[in-house]
Amino acid sequence: MTAHPAHGQLGYLQLPTRDLGRSIAFYEAVFGWTGEPQHGSFHAPGLGGQWSTDLAPATGAGPVLWLCVDDLHPALSRVVAHGGRVHGRPRLDQGARWLAEVDDPDGTRLGLVAPVRTARAQPLLAVRDVEVSSAWYQRVLGLVSDHGGPEYERLLADGVLVLQLHRHDVTHHHGPVVAEPDAPLGNGVLVWFGEVTDFDGVVERAAAAGAPVVRPPHRNPPEGGGNGPSHREIWFRDPDGYTVVVGSPDGEVWE
Structure with missing residues (x-):
């Protein structure tokens, strides 16, 4: 981050982890973040942060981070493939976006926000x-x-x-x-x-x-x-x- 964030802007994020390597693999695969194993830090779009073994995972409690993804199904598939869990079916929010709740491998609850798309040809x-x-x-x-x-x-x-x-x-x-x-x-x-x-x-x-x-x-x-x-x-x-x-x-x- 080259400049101090604006007043009130989210500027740094700490996430709990029990297994740093597993967390890096999960967040890189699902959200495209870049993890750095030596210090446990990461870079996300417009945000930096760090995984910490000193924090307890927020399993079903506390604030929920809602993160944007480009496509719903591939994101859900990557969540499961990298040790996470999907909670129920995604829901359509006012016809404008898909919302889905998932857990990362440590049980921290996350929200996924995916765009709604019009019809696309997929010939068979x-x-x-x-x-x-x-x-x-x-x-x-x-x-x-x-x-x-x-x-x-x-x-x-x-x-x-x-x-x-x-x-x-x-x-x-x-x-x-x-x-x-x-x-x-x-x-x-x-x-x-x-x-x-x-x-x-x-x-x-x-x-x-x-x-x-x-x-x-x-x-x-x-x-x-x-x-x-x-x-x-x-x-x-x-x-x-x-x-x-x-x-x-x-x-x-x-x-």
Whole structure:
């Protein structure tokens, strides 16, 4: 902290701990804090502090710190994975934010505040071989597996779910994902990925993977056609015949 905080501002925080290493791992994973094991100190956004073995954990009593997180489900998952506990279901606060109460590994009660989001596309494709398709999308587009397995897959881009894969003949609890199990997969469906900075790399990796090209790299709109989205596109097919469209960032080929 380079300047003295304003009068009345929270300027330093001490948190109880029984295990410094465990506390550092928890707060780094859940909130992105930076812990320093030699002195037990930490740096958080706009705040510094220290873990102390001289303080008793505030288990269900005392003030509650409400800390902001970017996404609700990943934060709750990291709480549990790093020795914490989630208390009940999150609640929607006046339609403006999600609130959830958790304990850190020592039992100190914390509050999580997550933003409310509008609808986000999370397409699910019925595929013949989930693991083959997952490896293909990871190789060509650089997506990251968030589930794995032969029946279902979640694929992330920059930590955000952008694609789901489901084996076409597995019903799970929701029944079949295709209305006609014997019909060809991929017909009439375009899976669109925009704002892809590594456009040229995708073109190279798609060629190396042997992906059939539907429309080679081209400008949208064509040269001399004005500036519309002014990006490049390539259309090719994935292993199940779905047409995959990859677009460079809008404005990348401005005229």
